[in-house]
Amino acid sequence: MIEIARIGEEFDRWQELLALIMASFAYMDGVIDPPSSAYRLTPENLAEKARAEAAFVAWDGDELLGCMFCRPEPPASLYIGKLCVSPKAQGSGIGRMFLQQAEVLARALALPALRLETRIELLANHAKFAGWGFVKTAENAHAGYDRPTSIEMTKLLG
Numbered sequence: 001m002i003e004i005a006r007i008g009e010e011f012d013r014w015q016e017l018l019a020l021i022m023a024s025f026a027y028m029d030g031v032i033d034p035p036s037s038a039y040r041l042t043p044e045n046l047a048e049k050a051r052a053e054a055a056f057v058a059w060d061g062d063e064l065l066g067c068m069f070c071r072p073e074p075p076a077s078l079y080i081g082k083l084c085v086s087p088k089a090q091g092s093g094i095g096r097m098f099l100q101q102a103e104v105l106a107r108a109l110a111l112p113a114l115r116l117e118t119r120i121e122l123l124a125n126h127a128k129f130a131g132w133g134f135v136k137t138a139e140n141a142h143a144g145y146d147r148p149t150s151i152e153m154t155k156l157l158g
Helices: 014-028 043-052 094-108 123-131
Strands: 002-006 054-060 063-073 077-085 113-119 135-140 150-156
Touching: 002 094, 014 043, 014 063, 014 077, 043 063, 054 094, 063 094, 077 094, 094 113, 113 123, 123 135, 123 150
Parallel strands: 077 113
Antiparallel strands: 002 054, 054 063, 063 077, 113 150, 135 150
16 A cells, blocks of 8 residues: 655665656656756765655555655745656556645645646656646746756645
8 A cells, every 4th residue: 555654864765765766767868958956866965855855755565656855935835846756656646645745735834835847848747747736837947058948837725
């Protein structure tokens, strides 16, 4: 049975979490430009990120299946980053479960919206997030680029 849990101080599977993120983001290789910031992650800075943000993992028994990091951006939104699901578990509802947790957290923090960014080239992601109630709110360019490289999507919470 799949469970979503917030990472606490006892979590010690950073190398495994990094491997999961890299496997989940691998389909972007050669598709997005610039390359994913996931390549700058290490077990150490993932642990630091989890201390600074709200981090969640998906489990099935002892098997790690996904993660999501959330950062409050008062007063406007809760930013969702590094949302990923193991390739073998995609389509099982884990992404939706993560977003439900993000909504609970946003409401507890009195934040009226969820916000995320996805790469301009990843049209399937745009459609998936739109299906979950997100709307495109901006196009952004990474430093050094004169064209949009990502889109921002927001979901207002009712």
